[in-house]
Amino acid sequence: xxxxxxxxxxxxxxxxxxxxxxxxxxxxxxxxxxxxxxxxxxxxxxxxxxxxxxxxxxxxxxxxxxxxxxxxxxxxxxxxxxxxxxxxxxxxxxxxxxxxxxxxxxxxxxxxxxxxxxxxxxxxxxxxxxxxxxxxxxxxxxxxxxxxxxxxxxxxxxxxxxxxxxxxxxxxxxxxxxxxxxxxxxxxxxxxxxxxxxxxxxxxxxxxxxxxxxxxxxxxxxxxxxxxxxxxxxxxxxxxxxxxxxxxxxxxxxxxxxxxxxxxxxxxxxxxxxxxxxxxxxxxxxxxxxxx
Amino acid sequence: xxxxxxxxxxxxxxxxxxxxxxxxxxxxxxxxxxxxxxxxxxxxxxxxxxxxxxxxxxxxxxxxxxxxxxxxxxxxxxxxxxxxxxxxxxxxxxxxxxxxxxxxxxxxxxxxxxxxxxxxxxxxxxxxxxxxxxxxxxxxxxxxxxxxxxxxxxxxxxxxxxxxxxxxxxxxxxxxxxxxxxxxxxxxxxxxxxxxxxxxxxxxxxxxxxxxxxxxxxxxxxxxxxxxxxxxxxxxxxxxxxxxxxxxxxxxxxxxxxxxxxxxxxxxxxxxxxxxxxxxxxxxxxxxxxxxxxxxxxxxxxxxxxxxxxxxxxxxxxxxxxxxxxxxxxxxxxxxxxxxxxxxxxxxxxxxxxxxxxxxxxxxxxxxxxxxxxxxxxxxxxxxxxxxxxxxxxxxxxxxxxxxxxxxxxxxxxxxxxxxxxx
Numbered sequence: 240x241x242x243x244x245x246x247x248x249x250x251x252x253x254x255x256x257x258x259x260x261x262x263x264x265x266x267x268x269x270x271x272x273x274x275x276x277x278x279x280x281x282x283x284x285x286x287x288x289x290x291x292x293x294x295x296x297x298x299x300x301x302x303x304x305x306x307x308x309x310x311x312x313x314x315x316x317x318x319x320x321x322x323x324x325x326x327x328x329x330x331x332x333x334x335x336x337x338x339x340x341x342x343x344x345x346x347x348x349x350x351x352x353x354x355x356x357x358x359x360x361x362x363x364x365x366x367x368x369x370x371x372x373x374x375x376x377x378x379x380x381x382x383x384x385x386x387x388x389x390x391x392x393x394x395x396x397x398x399x400x401x402x403x404x405x406x407x408x409x410x411x412x413x414x415x416x417x418x419x420x421x422x423x424x425x426x427x428x429x430x431x432x433x434x435x436x437x438x439x440x441x442x443x444x445x446x447x448x449x450x451x452x453x454x455x456x457x458x459x460x461x462x463x464x465x466x467x468x469x470x471x472x473x474x475x476x477x478x479x480x481x482x483x484x485x486x487x488x489x490x491x492x493x494x495x496x497x498x499x500x501x502x503x504x505x506x507x508x509x510x511x512x513x514x515x516x517x518x519x520x521x522x523x524x525x526x527x528x529x530x531x
Numbered sequence: 532x533x534x535x536x537x538x539x540x541x542x543x544x545x546x547x548x549x550x551x552x553x554x555x556x557x558x559x560x561x562x563x564x565x566x567x568x569x570x571x572x573x574x575x576x577x578x579x580x581x582x583x584x585x586x587x588x589x590x591x592x593x594x595x596x597x598x599x600x601x602x603x604x605x606x607x608x609x610x611x612x613x614x615x616x617x618x619x620x621x622x623x624x625x626x627x628x629x630x631x632x633x634x635x636x637x638x639x640x641x642x643x644x645x646x647x648x649x650x651x652x653x654x655x656x657x658x659x660x661x662x663x664x665x666x667x668x669x670x671x672x673x674x675x676x677x678x679x680x681x682x683x684x685x686x687x688x689x690x691x692x693x694x695x696x697x698x699x700x701x702x703x704x705x706x707x708x709x710x711x712x713x714x715x716x717x718x719x720x721x722x723x724x725x726x727x728x729x730x731x732x733x734x735x736x737x738x739x740x741x742x743x744x745x746x747x748x749x750x751x752x753x754x755x756x757x758x759x760x761x762x763x764x765x766x767x768x769x770x771x772x773x774x775x776x777x778x779x780x781x782x783x784x785x786x787x788x789x790x791x792x793x794x795x796x797x798x799x800x801x802x803x804x805x806x807x808x809x810x811x812x813x814x815x816x817x818x819x820x821x822x823x824x825x826x827x828x829x830x831x832x833x834x835x836x837x838x839x840x841x842x843x844x845x846x847x848x849x850x851x852x853x854x855x856x857x858x859x860x861x862x863x864x865x866x867x868x869x870x871x872x873x874x875x876x877x878x879x880x881x882x883x884x885x886x887x888x889x890x891x892x893x894x895x896x897x898x899x900x901x902x903x904x905x906x907x908x909x910x911x912x913x914x915x916x917x918x919x920x921x922x923x924x925x926x927x928x929x930x931x932x933x934x935x936x937x938x939x940x941x942x943x944x945x946x947x948x949x950x951x952x953x954x
Contacts, residue, residue: 280631281607281627281631282607282610282611282631282632282633283611361784365784365785366780366781366784367720367781367784367785367795368720368785384780384781384784386784387779387780387781387783387784388780389929389931473728473783473784474600475728475729475921475925476728476783476925476929477779477783477925477926477929477931478783480922494604494607494608495604495915495918496915496918497607497915498915
C-alpha cells in the first residue's frame with residue numbers, strides 16, 4: 240500500500256511536466272504525422288491523400304535542393320564544430336594568462352539569442368555597408384555579397400552556424416576534460432610521452448564519450464537549422480532559395496504556400512532522417528567511444 | 532505527509548497557471564486589431580485611445596502589431612481559432628480569406644446600422660472589398676506609387692532634376708549621366724536609381740504602364756510572360772547591369788528607402804505608405820527631397836493603387852464591439868487624424884483635404900495626383916498561385932538566369948495555377 244502511495248506521489252510530481260509534454264509535444268507530434276497523409280487547406284480543411292505528399296516530395300526540385308543544403312550544413316558543419324570545440328576546450332584547459340577572459344569571450348555566443356546572432360551577422364555581412372567587407376577592402380580584398388550571392392550564401396550561413404555552435408560545445412568539452420583524472424597524465428609523463436602523444440592517446444580516448452555527445456547534439460541541431468537562414472536572408476530572394484534547409488522549406492510550404500499537409504510530410508522526412516543518422520551514430524559508437 | 536503536501540502544492544500551482552486560459556469575465560470586452568505597419572501604429576493608437584474613452588466600461592480595444600513578413604502567416608494560423616484578432620487590416624488578399632470562410636460578412640451589419648452611409652466612402656474603395664456580392668471590409672485608405680529624388684545628389688553632380696511628364700527615355704538619360712559622374716568621383720557605392728523588390732512599389736507599376744499586367748483585372752490571366760512583359764523585365768535588368776540601378780544583391784540586403792535616406796540613391800520608386808518616412812527624414816527636413824510622377828512607359832505612367840480596409844473575423848468573440856471599432860476607425864475623425872499625420876490617404880472624401888496639411892517638407896500634391904489616375908493593384912487574391920512568377924522575377928533580376936526563358940517559365944507556371952483556381 241505504501242508503495243502505491245509513493246508511486247502516486249511520484250506521478251503527481253511529474254504530472255505538470257508530463258501534461259505539458261503530452262499537449263505541446265506528443266499531441267502535436269502525432270497530429271503532424273497524421274496531417275502528412277492529408278491535403279490540408281489554409282484554414283484546416285482536410286482531404287486524405289495517402290502517400291501522395293511523399294511521392295511529390297521525391298519529384299520536387301526545391302525539396303532536393305533543401306535536402307542537399309541540409310547535408311551540406313551537417314556534413315561540413317559538424318566536423319568543424321567538433322574539431323574547433325575540442326581545440327578551444329583543450330586550450331582553455333591549459334594554465335594560461337587571461338583564462339577567465341577567454342572563457343567568458345568564447346561563452347558569449349552561447350548565451351546570445353539566435354535572433355540577435357542572425358540580425359548581427361546580417362549587418363556584418365551587408366555587401367555595401369557591412370563591417371566584414373569594410374575590413375576586407377582595407378587589405379585590398381574585393382567585397383563579396385555574402386548573403387545575397389546565391390553561389391556563396393551557403394558558406395556564409397555555415398560560418399555563422401559554426402561560430403554560434405562552438406561556444407556551447409566548448410563548455411561541455413571543457414567539463415569533460417576536467418573530469419579526466421590527472422593520474423593518467425602523470426603516468427604518461429613518467430613514461431616519457433610528449434604533448435602530442437598525451438593528447439591523442441590519453442585525452443581524446445578519455446574525452447570520447449563527451450565528444451560523442453557533442454557530435455550527436457551538433458548533428459541534430461544542424462539538421463534542423465532554421466533561424467539563422469530565416470533571420471539573415473530575405474525569404475523572397477534568390478539567395479534564400481539557394482540557402483534553404485529542410486526546416487526552412489517546411490516553414491515555406493506550410494505557412495508561405497499554405498500547403499500544411501505537404502509541410503507535415505517534409506517534417507516527417509526530416510524526423511526519419513534525424514532518427515536514422517542518430518541510430519547509426521549510436522551503433523558506431525562502440526568502435527571509438529571508450530567509457531570507463 | 533510532507534511529500535503529499537508538496538505534491539498537492541505542485542498540482543495546485545499547475546491548476547492556477549491554467550487560470551489565465553479561462554475566458555475573462557471582466558465587464559469590458561476586449562477587442563484586438565491586427566496590423567503590420569509600425570509607422571501607422573502610433574497614429575492609429577490615438578484613435579484606439581479615443582475609442583476606448585468613448586466606450587469605457589463596454590469595450591477595450593488594443594493593437595496587435597506583427598511585421599509584414601510574418602503578418603499573414605500569423606493571421607492564417609489564428610483566424611480559424613478563438614484566438615483570432617477581432618478586426619484585421621485587409622488588402623488584395625481578401626478573396627483567400629473570404630473563400631476560407633474566416634471573415635464575417637459585413638452586409639447584415641451595414642443594413643442594420645441606420646447611421647452608417649456607405650456613400651461617405653470612395654466608391655472604388657468600397658468595391659475593392661466587395662467579393663462575390665458580399666461586403667467584407669470597410670475601406671481605410673488608398674495608396675499610390677511615385678518617384679522621389681535627392682536634390683543634394685543632383686546638385687552635387689550638376690544634373691537637372693526629373694521633370695513632370697518625363698518618360699523612360701529621360702530616366703535612362705538622367706541615370707546614365709549620374710552614373711558617369713558618380714564613377715568619375717569614385718562614388719561606387721552610390722546609385723542613380725533604386726527600387727524596392729516588392730512588386731507593388733516597383734515591377735507591378737512598370738508592367739501596368741507597358742500594358743502587360745501582372746494579373747489582369749478579371750483575375751484570370753497574367754500578361755507578364757508576353758513579349759511586352761518580358762521587354763519590361765529586360766528594361767529593369769539592363770538598368771541593374773549598367774549600374775544605373777542598384778544591383779539585385781544590394782536591393783535584397785538593404786531597403787531602397789534606406790539607401791535613399793542615407794544618400795546612397797539619387798532616385799527611388801516609392802509607395803505613399805513611406806511618405807511620412809521621407810517627410811521626417813533628415814533629407815526631408817532639409818527640404819532636399821523632390822517628388823515627381825513615375826516616368827511614362829509604353830502606354831501611360833499610372834501608379835498601381837492598393838488600399839487597406841478593416842475586416843472582422845468570423846471567430847471573433849465580440850462581434851458587436853468589433854463592428855463598433857471598424858465604424859470608428861473608418862469614421863471621419865479617425866481618418867482625418869490619419870490624413871493629418873500623413874500615414875494614409877483616406878478612403879473618405881471628407882477627410883482627404885487634411886492629407887496635404889500633414890506635409891511640410893515634401894510635396895503631397897504629387898501623391899494626390901498619383902491617386903487620381905491610379906489603376907487597381909493587380910492581384911488575384913491568392914498569393915500562393917503567384918509565387919512561381921514572383922520567384923522567376925527574383926531569379927531574372929538576380930542575373931543568375933536568362934530573363935526571357937525564366938519569366939516565360941514562371942508566368943506559365945503561375946497561369947496554370949490561376950486556371951486551376953478559376954475552374
